[in-house]
Structures are given as structure tokens and as C-alpha cells.
Amino acid sequence: xxxxxxxxxxxxxxxxxxxxxxxxxxxxxxxxxxxxxxxxxxxxxxxxxxxxxxxxxxxxxxxxxxxxxxxxxxxxxxxxxxxxxxxxxxxxxxxxxxxxxxxxxxxxxxxxxxxxxxxxxxxxxxxxxxxxxxxxxxxxxxxxxxxxxxxxxxxxxxxxxxxxxxxxxxxxxxxxxxxxxxxxxxxxxxxxxxxxxxxxxxxxxxxxxxxxxxxxxxxxxxxxxxxxxxxxxxxxxxxxxxxxxxxxxxxxxxxxxxxxxxxxxxxxxxxxxxxxxxxxxxxxxxxxxxxxxxxxxxxxxxxxxxxxxxxxxxxxxxxxxxxxxxxxxxxxxxxxxxxxxxxxxxxxxxxxxxxxxxxxxxxxxxxxxxxxxxxxxxxxxxxxxxxx
Ligand SMILES: C[S@@+](CC[C@H](N)C(=O)[O-])C[C@H]1O[C@@H](n2cnc3c(N)ncnc32)[C@H](O)[C@@H]1O
Numbered sequence: 258x259x260x261x262x263x264x265x266x267x268x269x270x271x272x273x274x275x276x277x278x279x280x281x282x283x284x285x286x287x288x289x290x291x292x293x294x295x296x297x298x299x300x301x302x303x304x305x306x307x308x309x310x311x312x313x314x315x316x317x318x319x320x321x322x323x324x325x326x327x328x329x330x331x332x333x334x335x336x337x338x339x340x341x342x343x344x345x346x347x348x349x350x351x352x353x354x355x356x357x358x359x360x361x362x363x364x365x366x367x368x369x370x371x372x373x374x375x376x377x378x379x380x381x382x383x384x385x386x387x388x389x390x391x392x393x394x395x396x397x398x399x400x401x402x403x404x405x406x407x408x409x410x411x412x413x414x415x416x417x418x419x420x421x422x423x424x425x426x427x428x429x430x431x432x433x434x435x436x437x438x439x440x441x442x443x444x445x446x447x448x449x450x451x452x453x454x455x456x457x458x459x460x461x462x463x464x465x466x467x468x469x470x471x472x473x474x475x476x477x478x479x480x481x482x483x484x485x486x487x488x489x490x491x492x493x494x495x496x497x498x499x500x501x502x503x504x505x506x507x508x509x510x511x512x513x514x515x516x517x518x519x520x521x522x523x524x525x526x527x528x529x530x531x532x533x534x535x536x537x538x539x540x541x542x543x544x545x546x547x548x549x550x551x552x553x554x555x556x557x558x559x560x561x562x563x564x565x566x567x568x569x570x571x572x573x574x575x576x577x578x579x580x581x582x583x584x585x586x587x588x589x590x591x592x593x594x595x596x597x598x599x600x601x602x603x604x605x606x607x608x609x610x611x612x613x614x615x616x617x618x619x620x621x622x623x624x625x626x627x628x629x630x631x632x633x634x635x636x637x638x639x640x641x642x643x644x645x
Contacts, residue, residue, distance in 0.1 A: 264361075264368035266343075267312025270294050270303050278317055278349045278373065285372040286315070294318055301326040304342070308334075313341035313357065313365055320344050320355055327356070333413065335433050341365050349373050359433070387492035388455035392475045394468040394500020395427055397586030402506060407498050410462055418451045419464035419474070427464045444477035452481060456489035468502040472523050472551055503610040504549035507582025510592050512629040514580055514612050519547035519632075524554070524561050531561070538565055542572035547618060547632055550611040554602065562602045562611075569613055573597055578620045578630050580612040581605060594620055594628045 269289045271279040283291065292303040294317065304323060307314040308330045316323055323344060331339060341357030343366045352373065354366035391410045396402035411417070416435045417424055424438035437450065447463065455461045465473035475497045482490060508515045520541050526534060541548050548569075554562045569577075575598025583591040583606070593604065597613065605611060618632045 264364045265289075265313075266315045266341075266365060267310070268292065268303060268307045268314040270300055270314065270316040270318065272317040272347055278345060278347065281372055281374075282315060282317075282345070282369070285368075289315075305330050307342070308340055311340055313343075313360070313362070315343045315345060315365070315369060317345045317347055320353060323355065331356075335431060336415065337433055343369055345369060345373070349375070387489070387494060388458045388460055389494040389496070390451055390455035390461045390463070390478065391496045391498055392463045392465065392469045392478050393427075393498040394465055394470075394473070394502075395423060396501040397467060397503055397506040398426060398584070399586035402501050402586050404498065404500060407500065410496075410498060411464075413460060414462040415459050416451075416454050416461045417464060418447055418454075418461060423464045423466050426466070427462075444474060445481060448474065448477040448481035451478065452485070452487075452490045452493060455493040455495075456487065465500070466503075467506075468500045469497055470499065471502045471521065472525075503551065503582065503585060504612065506585045507580060507592070507610045507612060508549075510582060510585060510590075511580040511594065511612070513631040514578070514614060514618055515547055515549070516632040516634050517547065517615065517617065518544075519549060519615075521549045521551065523551045524565055525552035525558065526561065527558075534561075534565070535568060538568045539572075542569050545615045545617075547615045548613045550613065552607065553609055553611045554605050555607045562605055566597065566600060566602070570597055573613070573616065575599075577616075578614040578618045580614075580630055581609055582612070583609040585610070592627070594630055 266286050266289045269282055269286060270292045271282065272294045292299055294300045300316070300318065304314060304316070304326050308327060323342065336359045339357050339359065341360055341362035342355045343362060344353045344355050345351070352366050352369050354362040356362060393407040393410055395407065411427055414434060416437055417427065417430060418437045421438040421440055424436055430436060441447065451461045451463045463474050463478060465475070467473065469475035482495065504515065504521055522534070522537055522541065524534060550565065575596060577597040579595050579597060579600050581593040581595065581604060595604070614630070615632060617636065618630065620628045620630045623629055
């Protein structure tokens with residue numbers, strides 16, 4: 258059953274102490290079902306029934322208590338499905354439109370104001386409640402490789418912020434969810450926009466591919482917070498939800514090339530000097546780490562991968578296995594196993610992660626074609642690394 262008019266409640270929950278107010282509300286809204294707030298259970302059950310049956314409700318009582326009672330039934334609801342709840346202070350001095358803005362709670366609050374004969378409009382909008390900002394990792398692309406907690410966060414979000422490709426990957430979304438996607442690569446701009454929205458009380462999700470903390474949006478968001486002294490930003494409920502990173506998903510397809518110590522390097526010199534990248538390649542090659550190379554190549558950075566491979570060839574044998582994972586977890590997925598001696602830079606683009614083996618990494622034929630690649634967890638005889 259739903260209410261016939263936006264300024265007509267389906268249910269009145271009245272405090273036994275607030276007789277004067279109660280009498281006026283009862284007289285004005287005679288069709289509304291009446292509940293006395295004589296026990297916490299009665300109020301809680303009444304509020305929940307009202308939400309579940311789509312009826313709006315006026316309650317004489319404390320806003321926090323009411324929100325707590327309703328929290329379990331509100332989680333997962335779309336904004337349009339939350340029915341209006343107006344709270345009234347027991348002395349009649351304050352009328353608050355608490356919930357149901359998408360379904361006309363303001364009209365009901367104004368009606369209550371009139372009924373109580375308040376001289377001045379006493380409808381007070383709530384002070385903005387701190388919003389939530391979640392930075393989520395979508396994983397490589399396949400829906401099955403996205404964490405359930407990320408899916409849940411996306412379902413509850415009001416605003417979805419991110420690079421257009423990733424916002425599309427995160428969908429589909431409902432019409433009431435706002436998509437703030439763009440091809441803008443200014444991560445800090447996006448992070449600040451997300452905070453602005455969350456500081457207004459919105460539930461915002463920022464999407465990243467893979468893991469949000471691996472060359473992605475989580476850093477920009479935390480950095481934006483660090484740079485801000487706005488108390489409204491500090492009050493935002495910030496959460497980072499992890500995802501499966503490209504190196505992990507490509508490694509799993511190939512076998513277990515990351516089975517021993519490994520490192521992750523971005524070959525992009527957009528945000529750090531090329532000299533730093535060369536130095537790190539040199540050091541990781543010397544340390545005999547398996548290396549996962551992200552952002553290996555792009556039209557704007559055509560020569561860097563060839564140079565990186567030359568540095569690695571100076572320290573590793575030509576037979577060193579290399580895994581090329583392209584578009585892993587997406588419809589055009591391609592996995593190639595090659596070697597340091599054979600790899601050609603043109604096999605690699607921006608949608609590829611390159612895993613370069615260590616001196617221990619091995620490859621062997623699979624029954625159905627292709628090869629398995631793995632890095633043993635121990636260094637052979639005399640090693641202190643015992644297998645688990
Ligand atoms: C800006 S980084 C983002 C990394 C992402 N946050 C992650 O954890 O996978 C982009 C790079 O990640 C790698 N990448 C991301 N998704 C991939 C996928 N599905 N398959 C292969 N490589 C991928 C590519 O090297 C690409 O250039």
C-alpha cells in the first residue's frame with residue numbers, strides 16, 4: 258500500500274510524552290495508522306514496515322535512533338525506493354525531513370509544519386551527512402574476477418567516477434546512478450571531484466582496473482586527502498577495496514611465474530624520470546627478481562620497452578622465459594610465452610603486462626598446446642627456502 262498524496266503520511270509513530278503534538282498530528286492525519294512509541298521494538302518495527310510497504314511516516318522522536326532502526330532495511334535500496342520519513346521534536350519546535358528526498362519528503366515536512374502551526378517555516382534540511390568514498394578495483398575485466406565487496410559497493414553507489422573505459426567495465430548501472438566518467442587522465446582532478454561529492458553526503462565510487470593501489474586511483478585519492486585541510490573531506494568515510502592486478506591475472510593464466518620474489522615496475526616515464534626507471538631495471542635485474550612490467554609501451558612512448566629489454570639482456574640469459582598477457586580477463590585476451598632472446602617490442606602494447614622471469618623461471622609444454630611457466634619457490638640444494 259502506498260500513500261495517496263505526498264503530504265499525507267501512511268503511519269504516525271507517536272511518543273507517549275508528546276501529547277499536545279500527538280493530538281494535533283492525529284487530528285490532521287486521521288487516515289494514518291497509529292503506533293505508540295511505547296517500546297523501542299514498536300518504533301523499529303513500525304518504521305521498517307513503513308519502508309517495506311512503501312508508506313511514508315511521521316515520527317516524534319530522535320533522528321539518530323530512527324536512522325539506526327532503519328539502517329538494515331535501507332542498505333541496498335535505490336534512492337527512489339526510500340519512502341519519506343519526517344521527524345518531529347517532542348516539544349514541536351523542529352520538523353526534519355529525514356529520508357525520502359526522491360519521493361517528496363519535503364512536501365510532507367511542510368505539511369507537518371503547517372499542522373503544528375509554527376510561525377516560521379521550521380522545516381530544517383539536515384546538516385549534510387558525511388558521505389562515503391570507495392576506491393574500488395575491478396580486477397582485469399571478467400565479472401567473475403571482481404570481488405563481491407566491490408560489486409556490492411557499485412550497487413550501493415550514487416555517483417560513479419572514473420575513466421570512461423573503466424566505468425563502462427563496471428556497469429551496467431541503474432538510471433538513478435550518476436556516471437561521472439571522462440577520458441581526462443588528470444587523476445588528481447578526478448580524486449578532488451570524488452571528495453567534493455562525498456563531502457556533500459553522496460555515496461561515491463571511484464573505479465580503477467585491476468587493483469586501485471597499483472598504478473591507479475587509490476594513490477591520487479589518498480594524496481588529495483593529505484593535501485586538503487577541509488574538515489568536510491576529512492569526515493568522509495573513505496575505503497579502498499582491492500582488486501586482482503594485471504600481473505596476478507596474467508601470471509595465473511600462465512601458471513605461476515610470480516611464485517618466488519618478484520617486483521612490479523611501470524615503464525611509463527610520464528610521472529617519473531626515465532633515468533629512475535633505468536636504474537630500477539638495472540637493480541632488479543641484478544637482484545634476480547621476476548619483474549612484471551606495467552605500461553610497457555604506447556604510441557607516445559615507442560622506444561622505452563626496447564631499451565628496457567636491452568638492460569635486462571645484459572644480466573639475464575636469452576632463454577629467460579617471458580609471459581605477455583594482453584587484455585587478460587577481457588574478450589580479446591591473448592597469452593604469449595616467449596623469451597628474452599626472442600621477444601619483439603611490436604608484440605607489446607599498452608594493454609599488455611610483461612612478466613620477465615628470473616634465473617629460476619622454467620617453461621614446459623601443456624597437454625592441450627601452449628606452455629606452463631613457473632618460478633620454483635626454492636633455490637635448490639643448500640637453500641634455506643624450504644618448500645611450503
Ligand atoms: C595504469 S596501469 C593500471 C594497472 C591496474 N591498476 C592493475 O592493478 O592491473 C595500466 C597497465 O596495466 C596493465 N593492464 C591492466 N589491465 C590489464 C589486462 N586486463 N591485461 C593485461 N594488462 C593489463 C597494462 O600494462 C596497462 O598498461
